Every structure is written in C-alpha cells, then in structure tokens.
Amino acid sequence: MQTITKNNQSAERPLGTGVKGTSVIKSEGTMEQNVFEINDLNLWYGNDQALYGIDMKVPQNKVTAIIGPSGCGKSTYLKTLNRMVEMVPTVKTSGSIKYKGEDIFSNKYGVEDLRTKVGMVFQKPNPFPKSIYDNVAYGPRVHGVKKKAVLDQVVEKSLKDAAIWDEVKDRLNENAFGLSGGQQQRICIARALAIEPDVILMDEPTSALDPISTLKVEELVQELKKKYSIIIVTHNMQQAARISDKTAFFLNGELIEFDDTDKLFSNPSDKRTEDYISGRFG
Amino acid sequence: MLDTNQNNIQKRIRGRVLLNNVLKVLFFTSTTVGLIFLALLLYRVLTQGIGYLNGNFISNFPAPYPEEAGIFAGLIGSIMLIGIVAPVAIVIGVGTAIFLEEYAYKNRWTKFIQVNIQNLAGVPSIVYGLLGLTFFVYMLRFGYTLIAGGLTMALLVLPVIVVAAQEAIRSVPADIKEASYGMGASKWQTIRRVVLPAALPGILTGTILALSRAIGETAPLIIVGAATAIYTIPDSLLSKYTVMPIQIFNWTGRPQEEWQFVAAAGIIVLLIVLLLMNAIAVFIRNKF
Amino acid sequence: MEKAFKDETIDLDVQALIDNKRKKKSISGKIEKLVPAFLLLCASVSVLTTAGILFTLLRESITFFSSTSIFDFYTGTQWSPWSGHFGVLPLITGTLLITLIAAIVAVPLGLMSAIFLSEYASNRARKIIKPTLEVLAGIPTVVYGFFALTFVTPLLKSFLPGLGVFNALSAGIVVGIMIIPMIASLSEDAMNSVPNNLREGALALGATKLEVAFKVVLPAAFSGIMASIVLAISRAIGETMIVVIAAGASPALTFDPTRSIQTLTAFIVQGATGDTTFGSTIYYSIYAVGATLFIFTLLMNMLSQYISRKFREEY
Numbered sequence: 001m002q003t004i005t006k007n008n009q010s011a012e013r014p015l016g017t018g019v020k021g022t023s024v025i026k027s028e029g030t031m032e033q034n035v036f037e038i039n040d041l042n043l044w045y046g047n048d049q050a051l052y053g054i055d056m057k058v059p060q061n062k063v064t065a066i067i068g069p070s071g072c073g074k075s076t077y078l079k080t081l082n083r084m085v086e087m088v089p090t091v092k093t094s095g096s097i098k099y100k101g102e103d104i105f106s107n108k109y110g111v112e113d114l115r116t117k118v119g120m121v122f123q124k125p126n127p128f129p130k131s132i133y134d135n136v137a138y139g140p141r142v143h144g145v146k147k148k149a150v151l152d153q154v155v156e157k158s159l160k161d162a163a164i165w166d167e168v169k170d171r172l173n174e175n176a177f178g179l180s181g182g183q184q185q186r187i188c189i190a191r192a193l194a195i196e197p198d199v200i201l202m203d204e205p206t207s208a209l210d211p212i213s214t215l216k217v218e219e220l221v222q223e224l225k226k227k228y229s230i231i232i233v234t235h236n237m238q239q240a241a242r243i244s245d246k247t248a249f250f251l252n253g254e255l256i257e258f259d260d261t262d263k264l265f266s267n268p269s270d271k272r273t274e275d276y277i278s279g280r281f282g
Numbered sequence: 283m284l285d286t287n288q289n290n291i292q293k294r295i296r297g298r299v300l301l302n303n304v305l306k307v308l309f310f311t312s313t314t315v316g317l318i319f320l321a322l323l324l325y326r327v328l329t330q331g332i333g334y335l336n337g338n339f340i341s342n343f344p345a346p347y348p349e350e351a352g353i354f355a356g357l358i359g360s361i362m363l364i365g366i367v368a369p370v371a372i373v374i375g376v377g378t379a380i381f382l383e384e385y386a387y388k389n390r391w392t393k394f395i396q397v398n399i400q401n402l403a404g405v406p407s408i409v410y411g412l413l414g415l416t417f418f419v420y421m422l423r424f425g426y427t428l429i430a431g432g433l434t435m436a437l438l439v440l441p442v443i444v445v446a447a448q449e450a451i452r453s454v455p456a457d458i459k460e461a462s463y464g465m466g467a468s469k470w471q472t473i474r475r476v477v478l479p480a481a482l483p484g485i486l487t488g489t490i491l492a493l494s495r496a497i498g499e500t501a502p503l504i505i506v507g508a509a510t511a512i513y514t515i516p517d518s519l520l521s522k523y524t525v526m527p528i529q530i531f532n533w534t535g536r537p538q539e540e541w542q543f544v545a546a547a548g549i550i551v552l553l554i555v556l557l558l559m560n561a562i563a564v565f566i567r568n569k570f
Numbered sequence: 571m572e573k574a575f576k577d578e579t580i581d582l583d584v585q586a587l588i589d590n591k592r593k594k595k596s597i598s599g600k601i602e603k604l605v606p607a608f609l610l611l612c613a614s615v616s617v618l619t620t621a622g623i624l625f626t627l628l629r630e631s632i633t634f635f636s637s638t639s640i641f642d643f644y645t646g647t648q649w650s651p652w653s654g655h656f657g658v659l660p661l662i663t664g665t666l667l668i669t670l671i672a673a674i675v676a677v678p679l680g681l682m683s684a685i686f687l688s689e690y691a692s693n694r695a696r697k698i699i700k701p702t703l704e705v706l707a708g709i710p711t712v713v714y715g716f717f718a719l720t721f722v723t724p725l726l727k728s729f730l731p732g733l734g735v736f737n738a739l740s741a742g743i744v745v746g747i748m749i750i751p752m753i754a755s756l757s758e759d760a761m762n763s764v765p766n767n768l769r770e771g772a773l774a775l776g777a778t779k780l781e782v783a784f785k786v787v788l789p790a791a792f793s794g795i796m797a798s799i800v801l802a803i804s805r806a807i808g809e810t811m812i813v814v815i816a817a818g819a820s821p822a823l824t825f826d827p828t829r830s831i832q833t834l835t836a837f838i839v840q841g842a843t844g845d846t847t848f849g850s851t852i853y854y855s856i857y858a859v860g861a862t863l864f865i866f867t868l869l870m871n872m873l874s875q876y877i878s879r880k881f882r883e884e885y
Contacts, residue, residue: 084464089387116466126457129480139465142475188461195465295776302778306690312682313691316703316750323709323717330720377612385606386613397875399616404801404871405864406808408835409623411842412860416626420848437619444616468598470605491708498710501810501835505842527712527811534716534815542720549713556708 033060035199035229036081041095043073043080045088050076052254053095058199063221063230065244065261067237069276073253074233075123078201081231082118083111100198116143119197123204125184127176127191132159132168135176135187139195154194161227162190163220182213189220193228200224202232206239218243237277241265249273327553331546339547343513344529348540353548355512356529359428360497360555362516363525366432367439367496372489374436375443376478379485382444383451384473403441410438411505419506426507429519434506435499439492446488450481483566490563494556500527526552627864630857637851643858649821649832651841651852658862660821664738664831665866668813671742671827672749672806677799679746680753684795687754688761689783700755707751715815718744723816732828736818739827744816745809749802756801760794761787797878804870808863810835834863 036058043051051073058064066074079085081097083104097104104114127135136155145151155172159165164186168179176187185205192200202221206214221230221243234240240247241261248258249270257264257273268274334348342352378399386392414434424430454477462472478485503525510532512524526548533545635643638656646657683703687696723740727733733740764787772782788795818830819840832840841856 082464084460087460087463112466112468114466115464120461120464122457122460122464124457126455126461128458128461128476138462138475139467142462142465142467142471191461192465298778298781302780305780306686309682309686309690312679313686313699313703313754315679316683316706316747316754317699319747320702320706320709322721323713326717326721327713374612374615377609378616381606381609381613385609395613395617398620400875401868401871402616402620404804404867404874405623406810406835406867408808408810408838409627409860409864409867412838412857413619413623413626415842416630416857417622437615440616440619468602470602471598494708498708498712500710500712501814501839504839507842527710530716531712531811531815534712534719542716545716549716552710552713556710560708 034058035060035100036231037098037101039096039098041077041080041097042093043076043085044090044092046090050253051080052252054255056248056255056258058229058231059246060198060229061225061227062245063225063232063243065240065247066231066233066250067235067240067247067276068250068256070235072250074250075203077250078203078231078233079120081199081201082115082120084115084120086111116195117197118199118201119192119195120201121185121189121192121203121205124208125181125188127179127184127187129175129177131173132176132179132187133172136190136194138191143195158190158194159187161193161224162186163216163223164190180213182209182216185209185213185217186220189217189224193224197228199229199231202230204233204235207235214239237265249276251276324553327546327549330543331548331550334543334547335550339544340551344511344524344532348538348544351533351544353526353529353551355515355524356526356548357551357555358515359508359512359523360525360527362428362523363432363435364493364497366429366519367435368489368493370433370436371439371443371492371496375440375489375492376447376485378440378444379447379451380473380478383448384469384477399441399444403445407438407499408501408505410434411502413437414502414506424520426509426522427520428516428523430506431503431508431523431525432519434502435496438499438502439496442492442495443485443489446492447481447485450484450488451477453484454480483569486566487563490559490566494559497525497555497559498527498552500531503528504531526555623864627857627861630854631861634851634854634858638855638858647823649837651855654851656851656855656858658834658859660823661832661834661837661859662862663823663825664813664817664821665807665833665835665863667738667825667827667831668742668745668809668817668833669803669806671739672746672809673799673803675743675746676749676753676802676806680750680799680802681757681795683750683754684757684761685783685788687758689779689787700758703751703754705751706748707755709748711748711809711811712815714744714748715741715812718812718816730828734818734828734830736816736820736830737828738817738831741813741815741817742827745806745812748809748812749805752802752805753798756798757791757795760791760798763794764790793877793880797874800870800874800877804867804874807870808835808867810839814839834859834866838863 034057036056038054038056038058041051041054042049054077066078068074076085080093081099081104085091085093093105099114099118102109128138130138133155136158137151140151140154145154156165156169159168164183167183168187176184179187185208189200189205206217209217218239221232224230225245232240232244244261246259247261247264249256249264249268249272251272257268257270259269264273265277268277338350339352340357341354342350343355345351378395382392382395386395411434414430414437418424418430418433419426422430458476458480459472462476467475508528509522509524510528512522514521516523530545530548530552533541533548643656643658645659646655647659648655648657649660687700691699718740722744723733723735723737726737726740726743730739768786768790769782772786773779777785813833814836817833817836819832819836820830821832821837822829824831837859838856841852841859846852846856
C-alpha cells in the first residue's frame with residue numbers, strides 16, 4: 001500500500017471525494033451546518049509536499065476524528081485549520097479553507113481572530129509556568145478582559161466545563177506544573193474553553209496520558225460537543241470509534257476517506273481504509 | 283622468557299600508576315594556587331582594611347588625612363551610576379535579545395549583529411572609555427559627568443546582558459509559546475505574557491552579573507573623567523561624580539602606608555556590595 | 571445558535587470580550603507594528619557601538635597621523651610624548667611582556683586545573699571548586715592591582731632584591747592569576763564535552779587516568795582549549811588597572827621583568843588623566859594607541875572564534 005506513488009494516489013482521489021460527497025449531501029439533508037469547508041488544500045514544507053488536494057466539510061457540533069499512520073499529515077492538517085502550521089517559516093499552501101464562509105487565508109481575516117474562534121489543545125500538556133488561575137484567565141486577558149469579577153466567573157466556568165473544577169478549586173493560585181499530566185491536560189482544555197471558541201482542535205490530546213486520564217478526557221470530549229465543534233487527531237482507532245461522529249482517514253498526505261464513524265469502521269469504501277482499520281499496516 | 287615479560291609489564295604498570303598519582307597531586311596543587319591566591323587576597327584586604335572600616339568611613343567624603351577619609355561619595359556615586367546603567371542596558375540589551383531570538387529572520391544581517399555582539403564582548407573596557415570620551419563627553423558635550431559615565435558603562439555591559447538574555451529566551455519551551463499563539467494571542471502579547479516571564483530568572487541573573495562588572499570597572503571611568511575629590515553628592519545627571527573603584531585607585535596610588543589601609547577598607551566595602559549583588563543573583567536562580 | 575447551551579451571564583461576557591477586542595484592535599495593532607521597530611532600534615545600538623568605536627579610533631588616529639608619521643609611530647623606539655617622541659614600540663613590548671608573564675603563569679595552572687576538574691575531581695568537588703575559582707574572575711581589577719602593589723611585589727622583593735617598586739613581573743603574575751579561571755573554566759567545558767565513551771574505551775584497555783587525559787581528552791578538546799587560551803590572552807592584552815597600579819609608567823624597550831614598564835592600556839590612562847588638553851597631539855596619540863590595542867585584541871578574538879568554530883565541526 002505504501003509503495004504506491006503520490007501520482008497514483010492523486011489519481012485515485014476522486015473515489016475518496018466521491019464517498020465523502022454523499023455524506024455531505026446527507027448532512028445537508030438534515031439541515032446541519034459546516035464550520036469548515038476545505039477545498040483542494042495543498043501544503044508544502046519547503047519543497048516537500050505534505051498535503052495533497054484535501055477536500056472536506058467539517059460539521060458543526062460534532063466530533064470529527066482524524067486518523068492515519070504517523071507521518072500521514074493529520075497533525076499538519078489540523079494545524080492548518082487555525083494556521084498554527086505557519087509557525088514553520090517555510091510553509092506554503094494553496095487551495096482554500098473557509099471558516100463559516102470566510103476564507104481564513106484572506107488578508108482581511110486576522111490570524112488572531114481565527115485562533116480566537118478556533119482553539120487548540122496540544123499533544124503534550126503545555127500549561128504556562130503560572131498559577132492555575134492565570135493559565136485559564138490567560139485567553140480572556142489577552143483579549144482585553146481585565147475585570148476580576150468577570151475573570152473569576154470565566155475561570156470557574158471553564159474549569160467546570162473541563163471537569164477539573166472539583167480537583168483544583170482550593171488551589172487556584174498554585175503553579176499548574178504541580179498537577180498530574182492528566183490534570184494539566186484538562187487545565188489546558190479549560191484554558192482553551194475560557195475564550196469560548198466555536199471549534200476546538202485537539203492534536204492527539206491523550207497520547208501523553210495514562211489510561212484513566214485518557215478516559216476522563218474522552219468523557220469530557222463527549223460533553224463538550226454539545227457546545228463546541230471538535231476536531232480531534234488521534235493515532236488510536238478505538239478512541240476515534242468511541243468518541244467521534246465522523247472520521248477522516250489520512251494516508252501519505254491525502255484524505256482517503258471521510259464518512260460517518262460507524263460507516264467508516266464497519267463498512268469502509270476504500271480498500272486502504274479497510275487495511276488500516278483492520279490493522280494490516282500503520 | 284614469558285615471566286620476565288610479565289615482570290617488565292608489571293613494573294611498567296607500577297611506573298605508570300605512580301606517574302598518574304604524582305601528576306594527580308600536581309594537578310590538584312595547581313588548582314589550589316588560584317584558590318590560595320583568592321584566600322590570601324581576601325585575608326590581606328580584610329586585615330589591612332578592617333581597622334579603618336567604621337561608620338565614619340562609610341559616611342565621610344574624601345579627605346586629606348587617612349583617618350578622616352571616607353567612601354561615601356564613591357558608594358553613592360556607584361549606586362547612582364548603576365541607576366543609569368541598569369535601565370539603559372537592560373532595556374536595550376533585552377530588547378536586542380528579543381529582536382534576535384523572536385523577530386529577526388535568520389539571515390546574514392542577523393548573523394552579522396550576532397558576531398558583532400560577540401566581538402564587542404571582547405573589546406577591552408578602556409576602548410569603551412575612549413568611545414565615551416569622544417562621543418558622550420565631547421560630541422554630546424556632557425563633559426565629565428554622571429550621565430557620560432553611566433552611558434559609557436551601559437554600552438560596556440550591553441553585550442553581556444544581550445548574550446545572557448538570548449540564552450534565557452532561547453530556553454523557553456516552544457510548546458508554551460504555541461499554546462499562547464493557539465489562543466489568538468499576538469506575537470508581542472506572547473512575548474510579554476509568556477516568553478519574558480519564563481525567561482526572567484535567567485535574564486535577571488545575567489543582568490546582575492553584568493551590573494556587578496560595571497560596579498567594579500575602573501579604567502573606562504578614568505577616561506571619561508570620574509573625579510577623585512568629590513565633596514557633594516551628585517544632584518543631577520550633569521553633576522561631577524566619583525565611584526568606589528576610582529577612590530580605591532586614588533588611595534592605592536598614595537605613598538604613605540596609611541592610605542593602603544584606607545584603600546583596603548574601600549575594597550572591603552566594594553566587595554561587600556559585589557557579594558550582595560551576587561547573593562541576589564544566586565537567590566533568584568534558586569528561587570525560580 | 572451554537573451558543574444555545576451556554577450560560578447566559580457568561581455569554582454576555584464573551585460578547586463583551588469580542589467587542590472589546592474589536593474596539594482595541596487599532597491600538598493593539600499599532601503596538602504590534604511599533605514593537606519590532608523599537609526592538610530593531612535596540613539591536614542597532616550594538617552595531618552603532620561598533621561603528622562608533624571604529625569611527626572614533628579611526629578619526630582621531632588619522633588626525634594624529636597627519637602630524638606624526640605612521641611609519642615613525644610603529645618603528646620608533648622611544649615613547650616620551652611630553653617631549654614629542656611617539657615611537658610606540660616600547661608600549662607594545664611592555665604589553666607583550668605583561669602578556670607573556672601572564673601566559674606563563676596562567677596557561678599551565680589553568681590547564682592543570684582544568685584537567686584536575688574534568689578528569690580527577692569528584693562531581694561534588696567540581697561543583698565547589700569551579701564556582702570558587704570563577705570568583706577570581708569577578709574580583710575588580712583595581713583590587714588585583716592593589717594586591718599586586720602591596721603584597722606580591724614586596725613578597726617577590728624578598729627573593730629578588732633588585733626588583734623595583736613598580737615592575738612588570740608582579741603585574742604580569744597577577745594578570746596571569748586573573749585569567750586562570752577563564753582558561754580553567756572554558757577548557758574544562760571543552761574537556762567535559764568530550765564523549766565519555768572515548769574515555770571508557772581507553773580505560774578499558776588499562777590506561778591510567780593520566781594517559782586518558784593526555785592521549786584522549788586533550789587531543790579531542792584541543793581546539794576548545796586553544797580558543798580559551800587565546801581569549802584569555804586577549805583579556806591580558808587589554809587589562810588596564812593592574813598594570814597601571816603595579817607596573818608603573820616608564821615606557822621601556824625591554825624584556826627585563828624586574829623593571830618598570832608601560833603598556834598600551836596604561837598609557838591611555840596616563841594620557842587621559844594628565845594635563846592633556848583636548849585637541850593636543852597627546853590627546854590624539856591616546857587614540858592611536860587605543861587603535862593599536864583594539865587591533866591586537868580584535869585579531870585575538872577573531873582567532874579564538876575561528877578556532878572554536880572549527881571545534882564545533884569536529885563533533
């Protein structure tokens with residue numbers, strides 16, 4: 001499977017998009033809205049192309065999982081959605097990404113505005129070396145909220161939404177580094193929730209966590225999708241199957257298949273998807 | 283045949299081990315030379331100076347008689363000088379470091395600035411004195427004043443602060459910067475709220491060490507005209523001034539032996555100030 | 571619509587937050603643009619400092635060389651500016667003499683200290699000795715000068731009765747002690763960065779620590795050690811206060827360490843503190859001397875950087 005050249009894959013792409021197309025029609029049929037519409041997205045690191053002609057429509061208030069073997073471009077793709085990928089100076093993109101109808105690459109649309117709407121949780125818990133309170137209050141403060149009473153309210157609500165309030169409410173002024181890895185990750189989720197984004201991007205958020213912490217984060221994701229649209233990259237297929245509504249399978253920088261999670265895992269349309277989910281490679 | 287060979291080898295091994303042990307002692311002794319010198323220096327200065335070190339010495343201005351001479355003008359002058367050096371050098375030095383680490387493209391121009399800073403760190407301090415003499419004293423017409431001395435010293439310690447701040451900023455983990463950008467914080471917000479607070483201990487430690495160098499420097503201040511006989515506290519940036527090392531230098535140069543004791547007392551005060559600054563640096567390093 | 575689930579009070583906050591941000595946009599946008607400009611300004615100070623040093627030394631030296639021939643300056647053997655003789659060789663030999671004595675003291679002591687710290691000392695001993703040794707580097711040079719004049723010179727005089735009150739020997743030795751920590755510390759860093767498996771390979775063959783140090787570690791760390799020595803020597807060339815205080819002010823074309831001499835740096839101090847008036851030949855001569863000193867130290871620093879750059883390529 002992996003010996004297939006890039007050109008061959010490009011040639012096969014219409015199959016993948018075709019499958020995805022039907023699912024979109026179904027989504028539109030049920031009057032669901034999309035937060036992201038990605039059209040023919042290509043991405044290069046310097047001269048190396050990492051993403052090939054991605055087309056995808058990400059539904060609102062759903063959990064969308066992105067799976068695929070390591071190096072398939074799933075993390076790159078996720079970071080393109082809030083333009084974090086541009087932290088690498090040599091990155092070039094082509095194609096369009098529309099967030100609620102607005103082109104995120106357009107000059108009129110500020111990257112800070114985009115990231116205010118599209119929050120992110122990272123692979124490794126990365127709290128600031130500050131107190132728990134200051135971690136969560138960071139976003140609102142950056143965006144100009146200074147009133148203590150408002151901040152208190154936002155911090156409490158965010159920590160509650162991230163299901164960690166009970167564990168930390170008595171030590172909000174302690175350094176976040178003192179918490180366990182799982183707690184730190186939920187603090188990072190609370191930090192992302194504090195500015196109430198529409199979309200939360202999660203980049204393998206449980207890969208550095210123990211099974212119990214992982215379970216807590218998974219439960220949390222289920223809870224959060226009532227309010228937020230979540231896109232989660234995971235290397236763990238069971239996790240994708242457990243928590244997502246839709247799943248996209250990436251391989252070598254290409255979107256192979258994108259469908260309802262149930263459908264994709266029980267009856268994949270593409271042979272490569274089937275090989276991957278049945279554990280034949282990756 | 284084989285036996286004698288073994289014997290020879292045994293002998294040679296013993297010889298080699300002996301040489302190893304002898305030279306180990308030599309290496310250790312060499313290491314102690316520096317330490318012994320340091321101990322001797324401190325001992326001499328303390329025993330010579332302690333007799334003259336009293337309240338009057340701290341609070342007196344320079345005087346023609348050793349018993350009445352004091353370091354007050356130098357102590358206050360040094361503190362005021364640092365009052366100029368610190369803000370100027372910290373703002374410019376940390377600013378340079380932020381620019382080089384966070385904003386500058388990694389191109390030839392940036393590399394040039396970097397090499398230039400490295401070279402500046404190796405320029406003898408007295409050459410900074412000549413720069414200060416031409417530029418601050420004559421061209422800007424500051425004359426032999428506190429501000430001329432302060433700005434000269436600020437330029438002198440600038441490379442040290444830049445390098446320390448760069449190292450501190452570089453050691454801030456990339457993932458917390460990403461977290462900040464990921465929440466829609468701008469570049470400057472990220473630097474101000476995340477990078478600088480995380481780099482602060484390193485920056486402060488380097489800065490304090492740089493400032494303690496400024497406190498001990500003598501030569502460039504002689505060139506830019508720090509005075510020796512000062513009987514009033516500087517009341518403006520354009521006042522004449524003196525600093526502790528200049529006072530010590532002046533006393534050291536006098537022929538009568540009593541002045542040596544006065545100089546030693548001055549050195550004690552200078553070393554105590556340096557010790558305090560270094561203690562603060564160590565405290566900061568351990569606290570964070 | 572998607573906010574239907576949200577708490578109403580907080581919902582208001584978020585709206586306010588976004589509004590706030592939109593309103594402040596123009597101000598914060600301006601800050602974002604102004605900050606890099608300001609930081610660039612900061613970074614340019616160091617470039618301007620270099621330019622200022624070059625410009626200052628060059629301009630005043632050119633003025634000086636318009637009245638004194640540059641050839642006579644660099645070949646003349648008599649330096650007595652107050653009687654009109656501007657031959658810089660005595661100052662150069664004075665500087666070289668001090669540097670030579672300092673190197674004779676500091677290179678062996680510094681290297682042996684480095685070997686001891688890196689190859690023999692326990693971790694705990696190193697953690698105590700290295701910073702203590704570095705205290706030597708933090709002591710103001712005026713203090714060294716005082717110590718050279720009031721302690722080292724009288725001490726040496728008890729062995730060498732012919733020693734003058736001001737002499738190159740005492741000053742040179744103390745300059746050497748001052749640069750020991752530079753050589754010891756930087757060389758130790760270089761030796762420490764030699765991979766341990768090289769050492770273990772030799773030790774496993776039955777080599778003593780001494781043999782490991784000389785046959786494995788020193789060759790591997792050679793360029794790092796050389797760079798530290800060159801840097802320390804550059805420091806000795808530029809050292810001012812110790813020689814001003816302890817070596818006197820008698821320019822002499824001599825390599826006799828018991829005599830009083832004058833270095834490039836010491837003359838600059840003398841020239842700037844005397845009755846020198848702005849615009850006199852002597853005033854300009856201190857810049858010509860300063861330029862000479864600057865060239866010496868710049869060459870040494872560049873040599874040190876060149877050596878250590880080569881060093882980095884080795885690993």
